[in-house]
Amino acid sequence: MIKVGIIGATGYAGQELVRILQQHKEAHILWYGSKSYSGKKYCEVYQNMFQLIPDRCLDEDMQKLAEQADVIFTATPQGYCASIMKEEILSNTKIIDLSADFRLKDAAVYEDWYGMRHKCPQFIGEAVYGLPEINREAVQKARLIANPGCYPTCSILTIAPLLKEGFIAPDSIIIDAKSGTSGAGRGAKVTNLYCEVNENIKAYGVATHRHTPEIEEQLSLAAGRPLAINFTPHLIPMNRGILVTAYASLTKAVTYEEVKAVYDRYYDKEYFVRVLEKEVYPETRWVEGSNFVDINFKIDHRTNRIIMLGAMDNLVKGAAGQAVQNMNLMFGLDEKEGLQLVPMFP
Amino acid sequence: MIKVGIIGATGYAGQELVRILQQHKEAHILWYGSKSYSGKKYCEVYQNMFQLIPDRCLDEDMQKLAEQADVIFTATPQGYCASIMKEEILSNTKIIDLSADFRLKDAAVYEDWYGMRHKCPQFIGEAVYGLPEINREAVQKARLIANPGCYPTCSILTIAPLLKEGFIAPDSIIIDAKSGTSGAGRGAKVTNLYCEVNENIKAYGVATHRHTPEIEEQLSLAAGRPLAINFTPHLIPMNRGILVTAYASLTKAVTYEEVKAVYDRYYDKEYFVRVLEKEVYPETRWVEGSNFVDINFKIDHRTNRIIMLGAMDNLVKGAAGQAVQNMNLMFGLDEKEGLQLVPMFP
């Protein structure tokens, strides 16, 4: 039984970790860390857990937790994980960080986009970008996982194969992304109130969203050279789900079958990536509650562009589910353990 | 492995059965019956099942199915199950009927409220009202289960204990119920279109809803004498969930502790019924996706009435989950098998 600690257990991603781990056969949560609710029963914060979780929230004493836990998930604001990281912790336990602190390999880029100094650049090199479909082997051996952002996970899995195979022009990529509101977190802000989000759609972080350099770094690796993208996220009046609609120029004339063959080659053996059938496009409702990413594409011969679409649950494959997938790999378990969640509809 | 057939597998309740049985260790679905989609792949009708269910929908040949299946769920319109029921079927297989055909013990009442002749009154006597928390032993021995309606399940579990103990006046009961839109089914009707339901609340079936006699029959059994209630359902702009707000006059002066003791006595050992803590009231979000019913109450000394509240997922405890709970009992399995679903929030 893996002993698990969670720092930030009362945010939406933290709670989703709890939900998933509740149904995991090999993991046991021993530490529900929460700065805001320390001392309170976890099920008073999340009443769905009533009679399922008797534990109380604990503070966020990382030092103490590292001595008890086999793995710690940090579902915390940017900067926290970097601020407490040190060899002493990593030699005692494994860390899966759901924040962005260790995702970017260049601390200067981090500081530029996140507007804060990186407190712990010495571990950036060691940290593994935890996208199993791309970095499986490195994940298995890692002590410190940078769990990918929600938009990056969906964008990278949707676009990388065609980029790697040279089917699309690296500098032509435009990503128009849409997310449910749970991605905005549980903080009490006017902009996230029901009446402000309901019956509305808006773009935000236009040309400035922090997930941009993360997507660029990973797509650059796929392309084999640096690239820059346009990335525009939108807020959708729904709880869960991300849809990525990506556009790129084709580098040559290709058929549906040729493109399909590429996707199949990359994802045939990937349980969590479902390449849909012809003319069936991803919709967030079909992946809700699950760790699946649904992907498909359409060639537009009129403009010589390809439209690539991907959908997933931002809290599962986009956060907690992927974190558990990483944990499974790090501990030599079946990668799917606890994650064979059937999407819930409606 | 229990061989399961589903008639009406492409309605919302049918699909929820499929979702739950996918995660059930002792059951295997061999027949996805669907009149509308016969011949089509099940996962084309419900894309969430892509790569999970390769089967195609079959017609609704009950005769043939009865020879192959250990149990058949009928998630079909009123009248269908009664129209095909016969000894030949029941001697071959077990039936769990999610329609109302065998719920009422008096065929005349059925015909009155449902406006159709009962095609098979001879099996009404044998049919067991499948509310395990009340009829567990009878369920275990049944061949034919009348799976309770969604509103009745929530209403009965919320009200029955106090009625049975004589705390409330039988003829004072008023049930004001609210349901998500999945309860209206997947039929293409203008009144169920997104723009008609969204940003709206309405009562429907005022003083005429068909679940009224079902609730009355079961509450009469609890009271030990006939009673009549007021029951008003409302349609809420959300997918899942039922909330019942019930009012009744107290028969005597009682304290919070006395009432709580009654609920605890009835439900302490019931895994799926959660009596909440003082001043915490049921909300549908905390049970979504699970088989739980959350219950609580408030005494109003000013009016000498008690307000009893219950919440559950209409597609799970109100339909498919309860049906699987009944199946587990009928086949001697752990009643919770496949049903330890953690409520999904948000």
Next chain:
Amino acid sequence: MIKVGIIGATGYAGQELVRILQQHKEAHILWYGSKSYSGKKYCEVYQNMFQLIPDRCLDEDMQKLAEQADVIFTATPQGYCASIMKEEILSNTKIIDLSADFRLKDAAVYEDWYGMRHKCPQFIGEAVYGLPEINREAVQKARLIANPGCYPTCSILTIAPLLKEGFIAPDSIIIDAKSGTSGAGRGAKVTNLYCEVNENIKAYGVATHRHTPEIEEQLSLAAGRPLAINFTPHLIPMNRGILVTAYASLTKAVTYEEVKAVYDRYYDKEYFVRVLEKEVYPETRWVEGSNFVDINFKIDHRTNRIIMLGAMDNLVKGAAGQAVQNMNLMFGLDEKEGLQLVPMFP
């Protein structure tokens, strides 16, 4: 041109006042008071007003405002209006208070339910309860209007006629009410976040909601004797709208026609109250954005009870629209001026 000041112009009710008065021919807003946004452009707080309102928000200097304005609307938290009220203000201007400060005639009841001392009991006697359909003449002569609460407006208009005519038993009234989320205000609280409200229904303030004594006071006046009710509000995942479902025991055998005749007698000449046709029940979508209250009823002979239903827009007839209706009466204008808003659907 009536010079209007608004204190609390940046809450939802305040903004609805602004929207309505923008389309009012005889009124001009000269003071957009806002504690939180003082100094900021109004249209930065409510971007819908871009290029429509160039004004900046001002502080809440009541004294100064009273010298400039013909009428002041206070859309402020409980206690504020009472804390600043004095003869000096009322001799300079008229006040329409959208808070509860002057609604209850008994300061002790106010202090009991609102949990605060009433700062200005000397004006309670003078204040007129601003429900024009009931108090029209008094409103016309008033200096200080207590604008009714949203739930009370809908409940009283729905129930009062039958109570006044002795058709229903005063102590049998149960009001089960449902409201959209704008009723909860624009304060940044976790419980009002999109993901907490969406896909959920809950009761709140069970047996303790502050609108209870307000409804009781007005219904007692209608009944001609004191009465107590049960009142349970519920939060619905929609922006606007209140639906009241009220239950009462009939005092005698009555027909549909007799009851209909009562409602017609009270409301035939009331433009803003629409008594619907037989078997057509109120739905919030049909009144959204308008000052209408839609009402209907159903007699249940089985239980000898009547179900009375009312629907309205909580921000219009339940707050800002009714406030403007009161203003029109106080200034001798056509009561409908600025309020002939066609309900917007979908």
Next chain:
Amino acid sequence: MIKVGIIGATGYAGQELVRILQQHKEAHILWYGSKSYSGKKYCEVYQNMFQLIPDRCLDEDMQKLAEQADVIFTATPQGYCASIMKEEILSNTKIIDLSADFRLKDAAVYEDWYGMRHKCPQFIGEAVYGLPEINREAVQKARLIANPGCYPTCSILTIAPLLKEGFIAPDSIIIDAKSGTSGAGRGAKVTNLYCEVNENIKAYGVATHRHTPEIEEQLSLAAGRPLAINFTPHLIPMNRGILVTAYASLTKAVTYEEVKAVYDRYYDKEYFVRVLEKEVYPETRWVEGSNFVDINFKIDHRTNRIIMLGAMDNLVKGAAGQAVQNMNLMFGLDEKEGLQLVPMFP
């Protein structure tokens, strides 16, 4: 008083016409045409109109209507208007067609994208594309108006100025659009049911949507040469609103001020187009219920692209409001008559 007939008065766009014309001082509706509800009271189909509209729906006898009405709005399915159009009608009355029948100047393109033969190509030349901000003078003189599609209205107004000024490369345009569900109409289809749309986002008509050639034709006129675009619409779980996020490559280095100056030049005198302030991006909630289009942009120097955003109410500026704007122009009225609707929030 302009005598107005509406064919297709019971669809969502038809009903919005009715709502707007109810508040129009110079127009009177004498014909509520509806194939589905002929003979039924209009307010039974749209209960919001109870006590506001006593009329019954009439059939769709265009011939007869043309003799009575000064103007006829056809809010009908594709193909209908072309199928009944003839000189006899146009010499009697004016036609504002909300369908796509006369929007495209090339019948072959129409037939290609709409998959039906054009029944009346002889009037294509005469028909004026009714986008007043671009074709004001032609509209004033027209007998037959092709009222623009919702996506095209928003896309063209957002993009055309920069294209006309040569700031963006014609073949680089990608339009990612999002629409509320009222755009899908009131037809009873499974895909538009509440539970299918709610908690979901999907793309549809990927690379095949019929509004593509309409946008291309108008943008080609702006560019002065033919161009092809990518256009991907998405369905959003909300009632009203369209957001267009458009991407294009800049043809030269430009500053924020230079681009802003272009937009201001085109729209400074356009009441219905609001160019927002720097860093404030369009959101559908701020235009709901109004005839406004809100526009803004962001230069991304990293990719040398510009992101142009536009938001409007699809039923108002995207359909009925624009149709009334055209009517006002055709009859020499103030263009804003009946259209100074303040956006309703929340």
